[in-house]
Amino acid sequence: xxxxxxxxxxxxxxxxxxxxxxxxxxxxxxxxxxxxxxxxxxxxxxxxxxxxxxxxxxxxxxxxxxxxxxxxxxxxxxxxxxxxxxxxxxxxxxxxxxxxxxxxxxxxxxxxxxxxxxxxxxxxxxxxxxxxxxxxxxxxxxxxxxxxxxxxxxxxxxxxxxxxxxxxxxxxxxxxxxxxxxxxxxxxxxxxxxxxxxxxxx
Numbered sequence: 319x320x321x322x323x324x325x326x327x328x329x330x331x332x333x334x335x336x337x338x339x340x341x342x343x344x345x346x347x348x349x350x351x352x353x354x355x356x357x358x359x360x361x362x363x364x365x366x367x368x369x370x371x372x373x374x375x376x377x378x379x380x381x382x383x384x385x386x387x388x389x390x391x392x393x394x395x396x397x398x399x400x401x402x403x404x405x406x407x408x409x410x411x412x413x414x415x416x417x418x419x420x421x422x423x424x425x426x427x428x429x430x431x432x433x434x435x436x437x438x439x440x441x442x443x444x445x446x447x448x449x450x451x452x453x454x455x456x457x458x459x460x461x462x463x464x465x466x467x468x469x470x471x472x473x474x475x476x477x478x479x480x481x482x483x484x485x486x487x488x489x490x491x492x493x494x495x496x497x498x499x500x501x502x503x504x505x506x507x508x509x510x511x512x513x514x515x516x517x518x519x520x
Contacts, residue, residue, distance in 0.1 A: 326350040330359060341366040365448040367409070371419040372454040373435070374405040374504035375428055376484070377461035378519040383487045383508070384428050384464055385501070387478045393498075403490070404501040406457075416453035424457055428479050429468045432457035436515060438507045443499055454504055456511075458519050484512060 331346040343364045348357045375384035387403050394400035408423035410416065417435055424432045438454035461481045469475025490496050491505040508515070 367450050369410045369451045371416045372405055372407045372500050373420040373424050373457045375424055375457050375459040377459055378516045380461055381484050382461045382481050383484050385480050385482050402498045403496050404498045405504050407500045420455050427468055427477050430459045430464045432459055434458040
């Protein structure tokens with residue numbers, strides 16, 4: 319595993335170009351080439367937003383998933399339907415384990431309680447421009463009575479929560495109707511692992 323002291327990477331300069339809710343870092347660097355030499359000095363910018371956790375709430379008894387829908391400025395600017403269907407996601411607080419974030423975010427965004435988490439994996443969603451590491455899980459829930467509008471009012475969250483049959487959710491992601499990686503990756507994982515998960519959780 320590489321890190322700050324990797325001899326194949328030379329950081330010539332690093333500075334913070336912007337600091338708001340998120341941060342942008344500017345780098346001047348060079349690195350080893352496959353032929354054994356070094357690249358010329360290159361300048362890159364890195365978007366720092368912290369590490370995140372995604373949870374797909376799944377009810378193995380009813381074979382349903384809990385999906386959320388909310389406004390996303392990135393989708394709007396990209397010319398995509400800005401009210402995106404996704405799974406629960408949130409940023410890890412300092413010192414918080416991924417599992418702790420997952421339990422907390424499902425309660426805040428979907429209004430239901432996770433009793434067990436099954437890990438999907440950890441992913442770099444856009445490593446050419448962002449350091450975000452995203453840990454993804456499927457969370458066991460009881461979906462009876464789940465739904466409505468949720469989210470933290472202080473954060474301006476307006477989240478619509480729906481319970482959907484797993485087959486229908488998987489069909490929608492296969493048809494391209496759920497373009498967010500936060501929604502697509504967990505549902506595609508569930509499509510391949512649902513039978514095993516149900517046998518363990520029922």
